[in-house]
Amino acid sequence: MTNNSIIRDVGLVGAGYWGKNLARNFNELGRLGAICDRSPEVLGSYGEAYSQVKQFSSFDLMLEDPALSKVAIAAPAALHFQLARRALLAAKDVFVEKPLCLDVGEAEELASLAESTGRILMVGHLLQYHPCVRRLLELVELGELGRLQYITSNRLNLGKIRQEENALWSFAPHDISVILALVGNSLPRQVRCIGESYLTPQVADTTLTTLQFNDHARAHVYVSWLNPFKEQKLTVVGSKGMVVFDDTKPWTEKLTIYRDYLTWSQGRMPTPSKAAAEAVSVAHNEPLHQECSHFLDSCSTRQQPRTNAREGIRVLMVLKAAQASLEKDGEAVSCSSTPQASFSAHPTAIVDPKAKIGAGTKIWHFSHIMVGAEVGTGCNFGQNVVVSPGVKLGNNVKVQNNVSIYTGAIIEDDVFLGPSCVLTNVSNPRSQVKRQSLYETTRIRKGATIGANATIVCGTTLGRYCFIAAGAVVTKDVPDYAFMIGVPAKQRGWMSRHGHVLKMGENGDYVCPESRFVYREEMPGTLKCITLDEDAPLPSGLASGTKGFREFKIV
Numbered sequence: 001m002t003n004n005s006i007i008r009d010v011g012l013v014g015a016g017y018w019g020k021n022l023a024r025n026f027n028e029l030g031r032l033g034a035i036c037d038r039s040p041e042v043l044g045s046y047g048e049a050y051s052q053v054k055q056f057s058s059f060d061l062m063l064e065d066p067a068l069s070k071v072a073i074a075a076p077a078a079l080h081f082q083l084a085r086r087a088l089l090a091a092k093d094v095f096v097e098k099p100l101c102l103d104v105g106e107a108e109e110l111a112s113l114a115e116s117t118g119r120i121l122m123v124g125h126l127l128q129y130h131p132c133v134r135r136l137l138e139l140v141e142l143g144e145l146g147r148l149q150y151i152t153s154n155r156l157n158l159g160k161i162r163q164e165e166n167a168l169w170s171f172a173p174h175d176i177s178v179i180l181a182l183v184g185n186s187l188p189r190q191v192r193c194i195g196e197s198y199l200t201p202q203v204a205d206t207t208l209t210t211l212q213f214n215d216h217a218r219a220h221v222y223v224s225w226l227n228p229f230k231e232q233k234l235t236v237v238g239s240k241g242m243v244v245f246d247d248t249k250p251w252t253e254k255l256t257i258y259r260d261y262l263t264w265s266q267g268r269m270p271t272p273s274k275a276a277a278e279a280v281s282v283a284h285n286e287p288l289h290q291e292c293s294h295f296l297d298s299c300s301t302r303q304q305p306r307t308n309a310r311e312g313i314r315v316l317m318v319l320k321a322a323q324a325s326l327e328k329d330g331e332a333v334s335c336s337s338t339p340q341a342s343f344s345a346h347p348t349a350i351v352d353p354k355a356k357i358g359a360g361t362k363i364w365h366f367s368h369i370m371v372g373a374e375v376g377t378g379c380n381f382g383q384n385v386v387v388s389p390g391v392k393l394g395n396n397v398k399v400q401n402n403v404s405i406y407t408g409a410i411i412e413d414d415v416f417l418g419p420s421c422v423l424t425n426v427s428n429p430r431s432q433v434k435r436q437s438l439y440e441t442t443r444i445r446k447g448a449t450i451g452a453n454a455t456i457v458c459g460t461t462l463g464r465y466c467f468i469a470a471g472a473v474v475t476k477d478v479p480d481y482a483f484m485i486g487v488p489a490k491q492r493g494w495m496s497r498h499g500h501v502l503k504m505g506e507n508g509d510y511v512c513p514e515s516r517f518v519y520r521e522e523m524p525g526t527l528k529c530i531t532l533d534e535d536a537p538l539p540s541g542l543a544s545g546t547k548g549f550r551e552f553k554i555v
Contacts, residue, residue: 007051010296011068011092013059013083016042018097019074024301026072027053036062059083059533063090070299073097077165081106082413082535084121088113093120095292098173099319100312105377106395107316111309122295122305123211123312125177129291130246131282132245132255133178136236139257139280140182145238151179151219152235156227166204168193168322171223175234177307177315179211179219182236185313187335188213191321194330198226209322239431242486281499355387358395376413394446408439408458415444417454418470425458445480446534447497454489464534466496480534481519481527484528494519494527497538 010026011034012019019037026032027050032525034054037043043055056062063071063086071087073080073096081101087094100107100123114121127133139145153175162170180187188211195207206224213219226479230506232247242258256277298305321335343361345351350368358377363369367385375387376395386404387393393405394413401419405411408425425439440459444450447464451470463480472489483495483504494502496512502519504510510519510527515538517531 006030009068010034010070010072010356011036011062011065012072012074013037013062014073014075014097015046016074020045021072021288022072022097022292023050023053025289027284028289029292029296031070031296034062034065043148049435059086059535063087063092070095070295072295077102077169078537079535081110084110085113086535088117088119088121089121091117093295095122095124095295095545097124097171098126098177098312099123099316100309101316103359103377104185104313104316104320107309107313109358109376111313114309118302120295120299120302120305122298123307123309123315124291125174125307125315126287126291127174127178127302128181128307129294130247130287131285132247132280135255135280135282136234136243136245137181139241139243140236140238143462144241144257144259145236145243146240147238148183148215148217149237149239150217151182151237152233153179153219154231154233155221155223156229156231157225157228158227159225161205161225163200163203166195166197166207167223167225168195168204168207170327171225172207172209172221172317172322173256173315175221175223176211176318177311178234180311180314182317183213183215183217183219183246183313184212185311187317188219188321189334191318191325191335192330192332193325194320195326204326207322207326209325211318226355243280251282251284252279255282322468329525349381382419401454404452405455406439408441410441410443412444412446414447414449416449418450418454420453421450422453422455423458424456428457451500465495465497467499479525479527481529494521497529497532497534 008031010031012023012032013036015023015035020502023032023035023296032053034056035046035057036056038057039052056311069092071094073083075083077099084094084096100316110121133462140148149298155171155175190212193207193209195204197203198205205226209221211219230248234245235397242261244256246254256279258277265353267453294305317335321333325333343357343359345363351357351363352369352371354371354544355369356374358375359381360377361375364382365383367381369375369387370389372389373387374392374394378395379393379397381399382401383397384402388405390407390408391405391409393411396413397411397415399417403417403421405423406425409423423442427440442456442458443461445462445464447465450468453471454468455473457475460477462472463482465480466482468474469485472484473487474484475488477485481494482491483493483501485492492511496502497517498512500513502510508542517529519527520530524526
């Protein structure tokens with residue numbers, strides 16, 4: 001590692017199952033400054049060796065620490081995009097465990113954000129930092145194996161069995177990363193994948209993926225957590241030699257090469273050669289230590305890491321193609337060199353050429369998305385909606401009919417704008433006075449709801465998951481989860497993330513009648529959900545439906 005003065009500048013979010021390994025290595029390197037986890041038990045498990053390491057239960061508070069210029073993310077994959085995006089926007093260099101995220105469009109957004117802000121964004125494809133794999137890549141680059149012909153990878157075990165991600169997404173990213181590096185970082189032209197779910201419906205326990213490249217090279221990736229023994233073996237076959245990397249063997253036997261494995265009779269008939277394998281000498285270093293050191297070096301030199309965001313996107317594109325093939329029972333799926341970030345617009349809608357529209361967004365009748373507007377993924381615009389230049393909308397924003405969103409508005413993810421609600425951008429408009437340079441910023445934070453015909457006076461910030469009743473006029477900042485009603489709008493209580501008015505229980509906490517999430521007023525006027533982080537996605541089964549809902553009247 002580069003010989004810099006040692007400062008504890010790395011903050012780790014997700015300090016449990018895999019995070020503890022990252023914590024150990026960054027701590028041994030003298031760079032771990034903080035760990036962040038929602039579980040008090042996880043935080044309490046860190047002993048005397050981490051006495052100099054700060055502890056946070058809030059990711060926002062950790063990001064605010066000026067001593068932490070780097071963030072490592074070992075949270076569940078579903079959280080990678082939001083956590084990495086927030087860290088990059090907070091001007092942090094970011095290391096994120098595999099996969100980079102779960103959506104190619106979101107991965108592109110992270111890569112572009114890192115590039116535009118000059119931040120380092122590295123993906124934890126650990127196998128690329130294994131000394132034996134580094135030596136294997138050198139052998140291929142030096143031509144020791146001749147022309148590359150095919151690659152097989154087996155990653156098998158009995159457990160750890162997952163219920164939230166299948167074996168393909170859990171086991172294959174590391175091997176796909178190495179395979180793409182071996183073939184010169186080119187994408188396969190065709191991907192096929194078959195598998196089956198035996199233990200949990202819709203969660204494949206075993207998959208076999210075939211990658212076909214343009215130069216006739218092929219690769220096969222077999223992964224399973226239903227195998228009676230552990231196997232982690234990568235075999236690379238070339239025209240002049242074969243190499244086997246068996247990570248279950250002792251270090252001195254992990255990497256072996258078979259040279260000139262064929263002889264040719266009269267130049268036509270191949271005959272196998274029985275020459276013994278040669279052990280390849282490789283210096284013994286822990287791969288994870290090498291990976292963490294590489295991240296720190298990249299941050300120091302400002303050079304792109306080996307597994308940067310663009311490399312992570314290539315791996316993600318292969319995974320998405322394999323998943324699509326798996327769902328089609330092995331049908332061939334093309335792996336395009338560019339992600340297909342498509343949106344749909346009604347023929348009467350107008351989308352200016354330089355507007356940025358995310359994948360899956362729908363734009364309906366007579367709406368107009370103007371030049372310079374930025375719209376995230378999965379948004380929905382009803383009829384007669386106008387989005388002005390410079391407006392930024394996050395992902396999954398729902399805009400109902402007859403809404404105009406003017407320059408100066410910043411709308412975060414999962415916001416709902418009701419029919420004919422009004423957003424302003426000048427406090428004292430006059431037709432005779434031009435005030436385009438004085439537009440005021442209105443920020444609507446994640447998950448907020450604005451009811452029909454409500455008005456939001458410019459220059460205000462609406463907090464996360466606040467609820468503005470129909471017809472209300474908001475003239476000042478609104479706290480998170482606040483329920484606002486009237487003209488001018490006044491707070492009439494708290495609203496849960498699922499949109500139900502909260503009533504205080506006997507112990508002073510609030511419980512949502514639908515989700516059973518618990519909310520607590522940490523200080524007067526400040527409500528927090530203590531069951532789930534505000535940025536975490538809703539658990540499966542709670543994102544819709546009203547099972548267990550009890551009606552509460554507004555008094």
